[in-house]
Amino acid sequence: xxxxxxxxxxxxxxxxxxxxxxxxxxxxxxxxxxxxxxxxxxxxxxxxxxxxxxxxxxxxxxxxxxxxxxxxxxxxxxxxxxxxxxxxxxxxxxxxxxxxxxxxxxxxxxxxxxxxxxxxxxxxxxxxxxxxxxxxx
Numbered sequence: 501x502x503x504x505x506x507x508x509x510x511x512x513x514x515x516x517x518x519x520x521x522x523x524x525x526x527x528x529x530x531x532x533x534x535x536x537x538x539x540x541x542x543x544x545x546x547x548x549x550x551x552x553x554x555x556x557x558x559x560x561x562x563x564x565x566x567x568x569x570x571x572x573x574x575x576x577x578x579x580x581x582x583x584x585x586x587x588x589x590x591x592x593x594x595x596x597x598x599x600x601x602x603x604x605x606x607x608x609x610x611x612x613x614x615x616x617x618x619x620x621x622x623x624x625x626x627x628x629x630x631x632x633x634x635x636x637x
């Protein structure tokens with residue numbers, strides 16, 4: 501995993517002024533998608549990308565409200581970064597889960613996708629630590 505992040509970091513430093521381009525594979529949930537990054541010598545790697553500093557409701561959430569919001573967030577992420585589109589990954593960091601990275605994700609027009617999800621009320625800012633529940637007691 502560290503090798504993966506290192507490879508992506510090298511790409512950032514070695515010539516991509518705006519970030520590392522990635523082709524969107526599929527949308528996993530409102531804050532995570534799979535993508536394909538092209539490394540040197542036309543080597544492609546598949547990686548799961550989590551929107552940096554964003555938390556969206558969970559698909560298998562603890563209440564109907566959370567599950568409904570999760571479906572809306574996932575659908576919206578799919579509209580913002582459709583399968584097959586190219587996004588820029590910036591500020592890439594290791595994630596706590598193996599095989600996943602955290603990155604600020606920018607669409608083809610240069611808009612921050614995570615900030616848009618939060619601004620539209622489908623997610624909230626998240627800086628690590630314990631997540632605030634989406635379900636009201």
